[in-house]
Amino acid sequence: MGRTPCCNADGLKKGAWTADEDQKLIAYIKEHGEGGWRTLPQKAGLQRCGKSCRLRWANYLRPDIKRGEFSKEEEQKIIELHASLGNRWSAIARHLPKRTDNEIKNYWNTHLKKRQAEKGNDHVCYNPDDPSSAPSNTSPVCETELAPAQPTPLRPSSASVHLLNKIAAKLAPSTCLETLKTSQSIATEADTDVVDVSIMNTRHSESPPSLAMRCPDMLRPASTSARLLNKMASRLTNRLHCIDTIKSILSGSSDNHDIMHRSTSVSSLSETASDMSRSISTSNGGIHDQMTTHDLSSLMDSFDLDLLNNWNGVSDGGVSSGSMCDTYSGWESPASPLYDFSKNNNNNNNYNDRLTFSGCESMGTCSVGEVKDALTTTTTTFESEMTTGSRDATNQLEKYFADGFSDFFIGDSHVVSAFSADSKDGGESKAEVFEEGTYSWEDPLFENYQPSDSYFF
DNA sequence: AACAAAGACAACCGCGAATGG
């Protein structure tokens, strides 16, 4: 089939971007989010092709990009990754927080390539298609092995918790319960303290045999409904630090067999929310009490947030629109000695201003302020997109769940809903199971609903 | 000071995979 040119050259500007163009692009994306690159220039008033806009945004304007000198650690990491992955810059970039593939590529070509050649490292030109070109002490690493599934912290607002719970509840089938039960029993055997969510991953150096390993069918590619949600997730959260969390939540919508994903999704929500809760509350004692109320708005108030002025995001994992299942095959084991919140529930600990998160290698560390930004952007964007229905993806989602979106009645037997935890639950996260029936968030007695069973993470 | 060469990096191009009607 013929490929249409990415843009009509007539009247479209090329070359260096001006500050004015940058501002237009930033303003548009701030308001409407990423995506729809083909129509974006016209809507944003830019005489550029969509592709140019996307590149400009992705490689230069995105707020979560770290620019400037590469550190020694980053250099070393690039060298190591290049030895394994070759010129797969996007894959390499996933391991370097806040660095773009283009930047890494340029840095390699202008600095490291020559240096490595001078050192006589023969893997400079490693070709993944030609294993013989690989260095003797390394072996080609497949994408699914190296690509980090990057759970990122999310602490939704109370409203967002509801929204996400609605989705999680709608998506979670009764079979999810078995996974939850299984994972809980495994965890009990392995660690009576705190269940690490990585227990449900396909690869974690210290995990017991994962469900996925025992049930390969669980990792089937996402179906149409999953694609729908993938699209929505990417539309809604491309620029967000919490993209992977939401992505993992939403990716649990695969139609039939990927229980693995679904259970991971539910636990990811609660796990990361719990981590976020702990990390923020322990790093800033002044807001701890507010966190226990599940009311993020008060938390935001305490930070004196100005949403429009808090566009300084943090790294996102990037969206690979078609590889959700691939990239969610496992959590990356942190290479650096990140603080493991899942093993430390002592809220009396004193933390530095900068926070680190277990299992979030791509994120590295971030400050309280960055967490705040991520929360702000995530919750406001997610809620507005969900509630206004102004975007295609949202419309599609609402259509998809037209029959009772506001309820969380699942199938014909159970309801599973993931809740973020607070101190009342001992700092843990839980999934609750309700007996058969229809439940409504709008019900004033909602808080009195009694689950028949609860599972803690 | 003038010019050329090299370096650095933003931006572009084309391909292929993913997506959706």
Next chain:
DNA sequence: TCCATTCGCGGTTGTCTTTGT
């Protein structure tokens, strides 16, 4: 299932800056 469209990726080019002569 087909096929037009969209998007992401990796290679390459263009342009500006720095360095050397």
